[in-house]
Amino acid sequence: MKYLFEKIPYWGEEPEEQTQMQMAACERTADHCAFMADHHLGYAVPIGGVVAYRDHVSPSGVGYDIACGNKAVRLNADADEVRKNISTIMDDVFETISFGLGQKNREKVDHDLFDDDAWKLESVARLKESARKQLGTVGSGNHYVDIFTDEEDRVWIGVHFGSRGLGHKTATWFLRKAGAKDAIHAQPALLPVESDLGAQYLEAMELAGRYAYAGRDWVCARVAKMLGAKIVEQVHNHHNFAWREEHDGEMLWVVRKGATPAWPGQLGFVGGSMSEEAVIIRGKEATDAGAAEEQRKALFSTVHGAGRVLGRAAARGKVDRRTGEVKRAPKVTAEMMRESVDGAGVELRGAGVDESPHCYKRLPEVLEHHAKTIDVVHRLKPIGVAMAGADVFDPFKD
Numbered sequence: 001m002k003y004l005f006e007k008i009p010y011w012g013e014e015p016e017e018q019t020q021m022q023m024a025a026c027e028r029t030a031d032h033c034a035f036m037a038d039h040h041l042g043y044a045v046p047i048g049g050v051v052a053y054r055d056h057v058s059p060s061g062v063g064y065d066i067a068c069g070n071k072a073v074r075l076n077a078d079a080d081e082v083r084k085n086i087s088t089i090m091d092d093v094f095e096t097i098s099f100g101l102g103q104k105n106r107e108k109v110d111h112d113l114f115d116d117d118a119w120k121l122e123s124v125a126r127l128k129e130s131a132r133k134q135l136g137t138v139g140s141g142n143h144y145v146d147i148f149t150d151e152e153d154r155v156w157i158g159v160h161f162g163s164r165g166l167g168h169k170t171a172t173w174f175l176r177k178a179g180a181k182d183a184i185h186a187q188p189a190l191l192p193v194e195s196d197l198g199a200q201y202l203e204a205m206e207l208a209g210r211y212a213y214a215g216r217d218w219v220c221a222r223v224a225k226m227l228g229a230k231i232v233e234q235v236h237n238h239h240n241f242a243w244r245e246e247h248d249g250e251m252l253w254v255v256r257k258g259a260t261p262a263w264p265g266q267l268g269f270v271g272g273s274m275s276e277e278a279v280i281i282r283g284k285e286a287t288d289a290g291a292a293e294e295q296r297k298a299l300f301s302t303v304h305g306a307g308r309v310l311g312r313a314a315a316r317g318k319v320d321r322r323t324g325e326v327k328r329a330p331k332v333t334a335e336m337m338r339e340s341v342d343g344a345g346v347e348l349r350g351a352g353v354d355e356s357p358h359c360y361k362r363l364p365e366v367l368e369h370h371a372k373t374i375d376v377v378h379r380l381k382p383i384g385v386a387m388a389g390a391d392v393f394d395p396f397k398d
Contacts, residue, residue, distance in 0.1 A: 036305025
């Protein structure tokens with residue numbers, strides 16, 4: 001753990017200048033800020049950022065993908081059988097689960113959350129039916145459905161996505177009401193939690209959180225059904241959300257944007273890149289003053305993934321659609337991505353070069369920066385990965 005400006009703790013490499021500027025802007029109004037080791041530039045608040053307030057909540061901090069998170073489930077499936085049939089399995093996953101912007105689930109899904117009184121809120125009332133149709137869809141960008149085996153050769157399913165169009169449109173509604181500027185370096189929008197708008201946001205955010213949990217539950221259960229297996233263990237957590245928590249005797253609204261809660265004993269699922277291990281982690285019981293200090297400074301948080309090192313535009317390059325002229329050469333090619341995935345023995349469906357392993361930090365190195373506060377419980381080797389296709393246009397990928 002080191003400090004920026006002698007007061008903002010960070011883990012991992014020193015954040016880039018633009019990311020530092022973002023957190024400096026957050027720090028002007030927040031009661032506590034911290035960078036996890038997978039930090040990188042975000043909208044108004046850095047990804048991998050933890051920002052806390054006594055009596056405000058920040059829609060900018062939670063972000064557009066409210067309640068984006070991870071779920072991993074362990075199955076009673078036979079790993080040898082899954083490996084033998086992985087090509088067919090991934091075909092079935094890619095055909096059955098809906099990936100991409102604005103997609104509807106081809107299977108009718110109902111849930112008791114649609115009886116929730118929160119749907120009466122002005123911010124979400126018009127979104128109820130589209131949300132019902134999208135429940136159980138995965139989206140695009142870095143969102144995925146993966147199949148893994150662990151160190152004991154047991155089969156896991158892992159998913160990463162959030163509240164889909166419901167979350168994005170809800171966030172947009174509140175950011176407009178708050179007068180937020182649509183800019184990367186905009187000052188984070190704040191809503192007093194005691195105000196009518198603040199109370200409405202918290203209720204809508206909680207609804208989006210239940211919706212995201214329901215979607216991840218459905219996808220994991222549906223893939224388990226494809227495999228003819230039962231779920232015997234599960235780990236589930238948001239990483240774009242605001243929680244009311246006590247820290248050092250003070251109640252705070254802790255906003256984690258691309259950061260995973262990691263209280264002592266709490267499990268979390270953290271993904272790597274498509275050709276590298278993911279992990280199940282657990283928050284440690286601090287055994288010395290240094291570890292306890294790091295937990296407090298991180299507000300009992302840790303990483304949510306490996307973190308990007310290469311932006312999407314840089315990875316893809318730029319080609320004039322009319323003339324075909326290469327305006328900017330890509331830094332990652334399809335051949336590079338395929339070599340990495342094939343070399344890891346992964347059966348891939350979908351994905352563009354902007355999700356290639358070349359675009360990400362190495363997860364083991366990122367986790368090492370938090371070794372005082374988390375333990376790795378299981379290492380999950382990917383054998384099948386499904387993501388939205390490279391041709392899917394999505395301006396809201398992250």
